[in-house]
Amino acid sequence: MDAPTQEVTTMVDDPAENVDSVEGTAATDGEEPETDGGVRAYTVRLELVDEPGELLRALAPISENGGNLLSIHHERGNITPRGHIPVEVDLECPPDRFDDIVGALRDAGVNVIQAGAEHYGEEISVVLVGHLVESDLSDTLSRIEADVDAVLLDLSLAAPDGTDAISSARARLAIDSGRSDEALEAIRAIGSEKELTVVEPLLGGEA
Structure with missing residues (x-):
């Protein structure tokens, strides 16, 4: 059975900073991302510390590298063995941008549990x-x-x-x-x- 999910706003510093404000950054920062080769949907599963601001910090590399956030599932009821919280992010981007997004997440210190269908197989x-x-x-x-x-x-x-x-x-x-x-x-x-x-x-x- 899938773990219960909560709204993403439970992990942001300011209650006013909700998913809509985060999603907007992907569409409004600078020019529209290149779409050569089309845009595909991907799922990235992250492991975050339950502290204010951690979710927004983790999402920043996605929008900064041409990704558009589709949905976020914050699974507070499914704690990982290290006591962290899994967060599943659905996004879309050109295929040639996806590896850059995953790399940017890791460079930012975000623990990527799963990225795409082939990762951690x-x-x-x-x-x-x-x-x-x-x-x-x-x-x-x-x-x-x-x-x-x-x-x-x-x-x-x-x-x-x-x-x-x-x-x-x-x-x-x-x-x-x-x-x-x-x-x-x-x-x-x-x-x-x-x-x-x-x-x-x-x-x-x-x-």
């Missing part, structure tokens, strides 16, 4: 075993996401003897299609640095 699951808490599990996961260009979809932690002892964590990650070997190599390197055992591969999220 594969899942892998790995189990990390060791002193996960002492080695800073949050940092480990952030490093994996950054180095692998992956998104953490699900995390389960087992620490039967307490967080000071050996524990294990199962992480399910979304990655680009065809990059599983590269992703696993990066995860192994991070595990080796932190003296963690990496049990893999568990493809497609299977246990």
Whole structure:
């Protein structure tokens, strides 16, 4: 079942700054964008911190790079494993502008969970075993996401003897299609640095 959605105005600094004012920037800033090759609709799924102004900051690179906002779904009822809020943005733009938009979002520090039908087309699951808490599990996961260009979809932690002892964590990650070997190599390197055992591969999220 799809997660409940809320109006986008819940995350802006000023209640008067609603979706209409944001959408207007795509159509009124400078000249009309080039439409060579036609205009296509795309969906970009973002992961945002629940803080005032974060949504407007994330939407700016879209309009600045020739994208036109169609709709925004703000899923406050579906928190990601890192405690962030997924936001799904429907937009339209010329096909040759889409990669620029995704790149601009990442350059602005926005976590792009999914962009277009082909992005993040594969899942892998790995189990990390060791002193996960002492080695800073949050940092480990952030490093994996950054180095692998992956998104953490699900995390389960087992620490039967307490967080000071050996524990294990199962992480399910979304990655680009065809990059599983590269992703696993990066995860192994991070595990080796932190003296963690990496049990893999568990493809497609299977246990």
